[in-house]
Amino acid sequence: MNVARRVLSSFNHPPLTNLTSKTCSRTYAFKSDLKIKWVRPEKIPCIRPEKSGDLEPMSQIDLSQPRMMFRNSKELETADETVKKLFSLEYAPRKEVARVYFEEIKDVVRRHPMDAGSIEVKIARWTGIIRAYQELMERFPRDKRMKVILKELIDRRKKHLKYLRRWDYKKFEWLLETLNLVYKPPPNEFHWITRKESLQKLTDKYCEDLKQERLDTYRKMLQAEQPIFLKEKIRALQFIRSEQQECGVEVTVTDEEIEKVKNQLQELEEKKQSESDDS
Amino acid sequence: MSLQAAAQTTILLGRCVPCLKHNASKFKIKRLELDTNLLMYFGKEEYVYAHDPQKMCKTGDVVLIEQLPKKMTRLITHAVKKVVYPLGDITDPMTGKKVVSGKYRDHIEAVNKVYGKKEGAFKYEEAPPRGWQEDKKDFTHAETYIKYHESEKDDPYAV
Numbered sequence: 001m002n003v004a005r006r007v008l009s010s011f012n013h014p015p016l017t018n019l020t021s022k023t024c025s026r027t028y029a030f031k032s033d034l035k036i037k038w039v040r041p042e043k044i045p046c047i048r049p050e051k052s053g054d055l056e057p058m059s060q061i062d063l064s065q066p067r068m069m070f071r072n073s074k075e076l077e078t079a080d081e082t083v084k085k086l087f088s089l090e091y092a093p094r095k096e097v098a099r100v101y102f103e104e105i106k107d108v109v110r111r112h113p114m115d116a117g118s119i120e121v122k123i124a125r126w127t128g129i130i131r132a133y134q135e136l137m138e139r140f141p142r143d144k145r146m147k148v149i150l151k152e153l154i155d156r157r158k159k160h161l162k163y164l165r166r167w168d169y170k171k172f173e174w175l176l177e178t179l180n181l182v183y184k185p186p187p188n189e190f191h192w193i194t195r196k197e198s199l200q201k202l203t204d205k206y207c208e209d210l211k212q213e214r215l216d217t218y219r220k221m222l223q224a225e226q227p228i229f230l231k232e233k234i235r236a237l238q239f240i241r242s243e244q245q246e247c248g249v250e251v252t253v254t255d256e257e258i259e260k261v262k263n264q265l266q267e268l269e270e271k272k273q274s275e276s277d278d279s
Numbered sequence: 280m281s282l283q284a285a286a287q288t289t290i291l292l293g294r295c296v297p298c299l300k301h302n303a304s305k306f307k308i309k310r311l312e313l314d315t316n317l318l319m320y321f322g323k324e325e326y327v328y329a330h331d332p333q334k335m336c337k338t339g340d341v342v343l344i345e346q347l348p349k350k351m352t353r354l355i356t357h358a359v360k361k362v363v364y365p366l367g368d369i370t371d372p373m374t375g376k377k378v379v380s381g382k383y384r385d386h387i388e389a390v391n392k393v394y395g396k397k398e399g400a401f402k403y404e405e406a407p408p409r410g411w412q413e414d415k416k417d418f419t420h421a422e423t424y425i426k427y428h429e430s431e432k433d434d435p436y437a438v
Contacts, residue, residue, distance in 0.1 A: 039429035041426045042429065055416075108399055110397050111396070111400045111401075112391050112397055114394050115394070115397075163380075165367060165419070166339070166366065167367060167380040168368075168380075169409045170368065170401075170403065171379075172367065172417075173406075173411060173412040173416075175401075176416040182417075183416065183417055183418065184419075184436075185418065185422075185423055186438065187422070188422065193425060201427060
């Protein structure tokens with residue numbers, strides 16, 4: 001233990017020594033000497049994909065296909081190219097294109113062709129609307145009405161994902177994978193981000209890292225000493241054994257003991273060899 | 280007072296909560312405590328660590344834990360005995376069938392069969408066991424925190 005303390009304290013680390021010398025005269029408005037720079041995280045609006053958990057934006061729709069309501073039209077099939085083009089999504093309002101996207105995203109998770117109300121279809125529908133609205137919000141950032149609807153949709157989807165996780169974990173994971181969503185649980189308690197508290201946390205982390213680093217170097221040092229110690233142990237055991245045999249006293253050191261230490265040494269060397277080969 | 284009550288009981292039923300320890304899981308145990316002024320019982324939660332070397336308890340599971348004859352460490356006082364209800368994979372104890380919220384899985388499957396199943400729909404038989412999305416898209420196995428520092432490294436548990 002004493003050796004450990006000596007070795008650990010022998011590391012010269014300027015910031016920490018400064019800190020320890022300062023702790024004696026620690027007063028009101030104490031300032032740490034550690035060079036920790038705190039950067040306040042930028043506020044991300046709740047409607048952005050980073051916060052809502054959408055990993056992909058609204059996918060590109062093939063604009064050459066006909067509009068939804070003319071899908072099954074016999075006349076359109078026999079019409080000429082210009083008419084077909086006029087009735088395609090290219091000349092349709094954005095609403096129509098988005099509707100096709102909603103149908104596509106719902107089709108991926110549907111249980112059966114008539115499924116419109118199962119939990120996975122509901123979540124897929126909301127996901128489609130959310131992604132379409134997120135794209136629109138980029139273009140019209142001052143549209144407050146849309147912003148409110150979008151936020152409510154994101155929250156509702158999160159709530160239902162929470163329920164689905166509780167009811168059916170396997171389906172929950174599958175849905176996250178197919179819709180490319182991320183689910184993060186809310187933190188336990190809310191608090192405002194302050195400079196003081198953040199710096200305290202960063203300092204704690206810094207000290208933890210420093211402690212771990214020193215322990216690792218100490219462990220490495222001890223491991224480097226192991227072969228020398230084992231060689232010395234073998235020599236000493238052999239010497240004691242031969243002395244005891246010569247003097248005719250009861251022999252307390254057995255051959256197995258020496259053999260065991262030798263094996264230990266061999267294992268250590270093999271391990272070292274394999275590690276150096278790897279690196 | 281309630282801590283003493285929990286200490287006296289050898290077998291407890293708890294719900295697993297996120298915990299970063301390698302060989303132990305953390306459990307939330309809810310007990311009713313009598314308020315002598317109001318003569319009413321109020322729920323009180325306490326947290327217990329149980330030895331779990333294989334980490335078979337996942338967050339949210341309802342687990343039976345047993346008190347160790349001797350404390351293992353300062354924190355670990357119990358050992359995991361049995362996972363009673365894994366989260367989101369409930370089996371009805373009466374019929375032995377799997378349940379999703381208020382319905383049997385078989386009944387849902389039967390309805391789907393009548394309409395005609397779709398190709399890309401979710402299949403229970405082919406689904407991998409829970410945990411394959413851990414740290415990828417599902418971050419419920421650890422506690423999240425409010426982001427307090429803008430570092431170059433990405434912190435997935437920051438909200």
